[in-house]
Amino acid sequence: MSKAYYLTKNTDSDKAFELRDHSLPSLGIDDVKIKVHSFGLNFADVLARRGLYQDCPPLPTVIGYDVAGIVSEVGQNVTDCKVGDRVVALTRFGGYAEEVITMKEGVARIPNDLDFGKATALATQACTAYYCAYECLQLHKGDKVLIQAAAGGVGTILVQMAKAKGCYIYGTASSSKQDHLIKIGVDCPIDYTTEDFEKIIKSHDMYGEGIDVVFDSLGGKPFKKGYNLLGPGGKIAFIGSASSLKNGKGNLLSTINMARGFGFFSPIQLILNSKSICGVNMLRIADHRKQIFKHCIDEVVKLYENGVIDPIVGKEFSADQLAEAHAYLEKRKSIGKVVLNWL
Numbered sequence: 001m002s003k004a005y006y007l008t009k010n011t012d013s014d015k016a017f018e019l020r021d022h023s024l025p026s027l028g029i030d031d032v033k034i035k036v037h038s039f040g041l042n043f044a045d046v047l048a049r050r051g052l053y054q055d056c057p058p059l060p061t062v063i064g065y066d067v068a069g070i071v072s073e074v075g076q077n078v079t080d081c082k083v084g085d086r087v088v089a090l091t092r093f094g095g096y097a098e099e100v101i102t103m104k105e106g107v108a109r110i111p112n113d114l115d116f117g118k119a120t121a122l123a124t125q126a127c128t129a130y131y132c133a134y135e136c137l138q139l140h141k142g143d144k145v146l147i148q149a150a151a152g153g154v155g156t157i158l159v160q161m162a163k164a165k166g167c168y169i170y171g172t173a174s175s176s177k178q179d180h181l182i183k184i185g186v187d188c189p190i191d192y193t194t195e196d197f198e199k200i201i202k203s204h205d206m207y208g209e210g211i212d213v214v215f216d217s218l219g220g221k222p223f224k225k226g227y228n229l230l231g232p233g234g235k236i237a238f239i240g241s242a243s244s245l246k247n248g249k250g251n252l253l254s255t256i257n258m259a260r261g262f263g264f265f266s267p268i269q270l271i272l273n274s275k276s277i278c279g280v281n282m283l284r285i286a287d288h289r290k291q292i293f294k295h296c297i298d299e300v301v302k303l304y305e306n307g308v309i310d311p312i313v314g315k316e317f318s319a320d321q322l323a324e325a326h327a328y329l330e331k332r333k334s335i336g337k338v339v340l341n342w343l
């Protein structure tokens, strides 16, 4: 029997997980079974551990969305990959495991030069970035773009995608990550922990045109500021609400405060200024629009092959260091992808 790390308590990372025997359901005709080499962390995993993620199944449960490894079995309807293929895959929870079963639309073959750790960034984070930047908001050459948490997993890939489209990028991150923002090509790095990003961007906007696109993973007041920065025709993608956490902690009150920060929106404002708001939950897309998710994961692999994106792995841990890896992500130390390896 294979093993998996179970989330057993909503608490600090060193007390939250247990390595247990893990039995998988029987393989469905549309499923793929994978021997996992590496799995990736997402910020949502931290929220799930803290009990702040509403989609998380009841405890004890195995969380985790991103795996990369070798296909070990396929259902009879699976034609896109075969036993022995190297793949990246989205799991709908269940990713912190030596073996996983997932839907065929969540799986894509990866090239031999892409190592398993880096590949994990292509599942949730790159697909989210792709769906927002290329499907929903459709970046254009010359767009002025604001990317919040630009040094993170989703953020670094958004930067690479926006660069490839010839956009001008305002990117925010906390103080220690500013040099990294410059390194990855952010045109105007902003330390949003010490500076007001809205003021800085307005001071650059000599003709009062506003900016074209905002990717917001913070929610609340920062979302409202981002929305206010948009010029006519501007678009904002809302993908997360990290601002509801303070020092890694959040509760009902901090969620209410974050929600109040959004202020009031009327669809009439959207028409008058021709602005768009796009809410994205990639897991809902994977559940309800499987073919679209499949398109995204295939496209991000192609973008890697064509040199448009190259996921940045900030730090790799061995699987038995899961607690340290979680704390590292929660304490805002990470850049790019945080990866764990079984092998």
Ligand SMILES: NC(=O)c1ccc[n+]([C@@H]2O[C@H](COP(=O)([O-])OP(=O)(O)OC[C@H]3O[C@@H](n4cnc5c(N)ncnc54)[C@H](OP(=O)(O)O)[C@@H]3O)[C@@H](O)[C@H]2O)c1
Pocket: 041, 042, 043, 044, 124, 125, 128, 149, 150, 151, 152, 153, 154, 155, 172, 173, 174, 177, 217, 218, 238, 239, 240, 241, 242, 243, 244, 245, 246, 247, 248, 280, 281, 282, 283, 329, 330, 332, 333, 334, 335, 336
């Ligand atoms: N909607 C979707 O389908 C979807 C999918 C994937 C991710 N997301 C969201 O996108 C965001 C990025 O996800 P990710 O997995 O790539 O994580 P990440 O960006 O690698 O890590 C989260 C980063 O958020 C920043 N942050 C800002 N305010 C924070 C706060 N109050 N507490 C903690 N961190 C804060 C930190 O960067 P700094 O130190 O630079 O501030 C931190 O490193 C998250 O909000 C996540 O929930 C949404």
